[in-house]
Structure formats: structure tokens, C-alpha cells
Amino acid sequence: MFGNIIGNVRNKEILKNIIYSNNISHSYIFSGIDGIGKFLFAKEFAKAILCLDEKKYPCNKCKSCISFENGNNTDIVIIDEQEDSIKNEIIKELTKKVLEKPVLCSKKVYIINNSENMTKEAQNSLLKTLEEPPEFVVIILVTSNENLLLNTIKSRCIKISFDNLSNSELKQYFDNNLMNFNNDIVDSFGGSIKKAIELNNKKEIFEKVEKIFSNLDNMNTLQIMAMKETIFSNKEDIYSILDYINTIFYRKILKDINNIKKYKRYIEIVEETKIRLNKNSNYDMTIDYALLAINACLERNG
Numbered sequence: 001m002f003g004n005i006i007g008n009v010r011n012k013e014i015l016k017n018i019i020y021s022n023n024i025s026h027s028y029i030f031s032g033i034d035g036i037g038k039f040l041f042a043k044e045f046a047k048a049i050l051c052l053d054e055k056k057y058p059c060n061k062c063k064s065c066i067s068f069e070n071g072n073n074t075d076i077v078i079i080d081e082q083e084d085s086i087k088n089e090i091i092k093e094l095t096k097k098v099l100e101k102p103v104l105c106s107k108k109v110y111i112i113n114n115s116e117n118m119t120k121e122a123q124n125s126l127l128k129t130l131e132e133p134p135e136f137v138v139i140i141l142v143t144s145n146e147n148l149l150l151n152t153i154k155s156r157c158i159k160i161s162f163d164n165l166s167n168s169e170l171k172q173y174f175d176n177n178l179m180n181f182n183n184d185i186v187d188s189f190g191g192s193i194k195k196a197i198e199l200n201n202k203k204e205i206f207e208k209v210e211k212i213f214s215n216l217d218n219m220n221t222l223q224i225m226a227m228k229e230t231i232f233s234n235k236e237d238i239y240s241i242l243d244y245i246n247t248i249f250y251r252k253i254l255k256d257i258n259n260i261k262k263y264k265r266y267i268e269i270v271e272e273t274k275i276r277l278n279k280n281s282n283y284d285m286t287i288d289y290a291l292l293a294i295n296a297c298l299e300r301n302g
């Protein structure tokens, strides 16, 4: 079980124990950042619960496992909406059907992916089912932001927390999938396979950042302000880029002991920029402000 999923070894043991001891609860929350395999874990866990073989590997041979793989096992219901919100109608539909008995198996499993996207009404609808679930029902809420789930929901579920993947686990994933792994920017991946794939595809941006920020001392004001166009136009990756910039500065500190103060100030500026962006400050102004602050720093030192 879980042999094909990388990372979160402890959770593999916890979930196996739940199944082997036949101590399956009615509701679980699988919580952790995006891109670390929570949804895969949920599906594999469900498959094992529904497996008809008494050893529950899952066996991948029984009628349940085969129909599970073919996507026509009616004892597993997956809600995986691509939209930003999971509307009340969808959950209401689920709660209506929840009394329907399983067909093949002794249990029926419901997985709601990105469950934090459930509207408040949808969560309240689900709550009724969580309070009095039919005896054969297992509900798994997969979420990357459990803060958006109502406390009343959370208190009725057993929480399984998933860890960010280590750099070596990320590398293993890339190796297994015969993909090129960029070791230089691994710290920007934040332990997420999803992010690693996204950023690895945008290698040139990081190369550009590297070139500019490792050469700051030789740049004039005009060149520094021009960075805005080349780098900060990648708005959707701005946090990863800022993290990467600080990785560059931390590396500098290790090599250039005489200028620790200067690099510490740069790192502060970058961290302040992240905070401002988090507070939804005007994007362009925030970036301008950061570049001006870096420039002022250079002038003082030069």
C-alpha cells in the first residue's frame, strides 16, 4: 500500500494500521500544503478500504479494485471540482445519496478534494452527515487550508497531517519520472512536487534572477530599476522568486563575511516585501519600493 507515493512515511504506517486493525472511522481530514500527494493518499486509502480481499493490500485483482481503477466502482465517490468554490448543491446531492448502501463492498467512501473550497452553506450541509453518518460511510476531506473549514466540521474528523517533502524526496520523484531536477532552486520548491514541476519549467526566470542578484554591487540605479520588467513581471511566482533571491543572499553571507551587514539588510528588504504583498499592498508600488530600498543600500555602501 502507498508503494508508489513518495514521502510521508509515518502516515503510510498510520493509515495501514487503521486498515489492518479494521478501525476505520467515519470521517478524516487529510491536511497539508499543495502538491505533496494528499489526494493520492486518499484514493489509495479508499481503494484499500474497499478491497474485497481480506488482506486489503489493496490486492488490485478483486472486482472492487479493478472497477476502482476503471473509474466505475460506485462505492467510491470523488468530488474534485476545478472551480474555486464547491457549491451547496453539490454537497446537498452528496448528503442525499449518502444513505444509499454500497454495492460491492461493505463500505462506501466519499473523497472531497480541495474541501476548503466548500462554501459555508455547503459545509453546514455536510455537517449533518458528519454528525450522524450511516454506519457504512467513510468521508475523507482533503485540504491545503484547513483554516477555512468550520470548527464544527474539524471536530468531527480525525486529522492526518501531511508533511512537506524533503529535498531528497523531491529529487527522488523527479528521478522516478525521468525528469531533470534543478538542484540550484530546490529551496524554492517549498517541499511541494507541484511547485517543483511548475518552477522547474520556468528555469530561465531563476537563471535571470541569479545573474542579476549575484552581481548587484556592479549595477547602477537604472539597471536596478530595470529589474522590475525582467523579473518582477512574473507575478504568479513572486514568492518563489523572492525566496530564491534570499537564498542567493544567504549564500553570499557564507562567502563574503565582511559584508554580512549589507546582505542582512537585503534579506530584510525581501522579507518586508513578502509581508507587504501578503497584506495585499499595491503590487507595483511594493516592488518599486523594494528596488529603491536595495538601491539606497548600494549607494550607502558604494
Ligand SMILES: [Zn+2]
Pocket (backbone or CB within 6 Å): 050, 051, 052, 053, 058, 059, 060, 061, 062, 063, 064, 065
Ligand atoms: Zn482488491
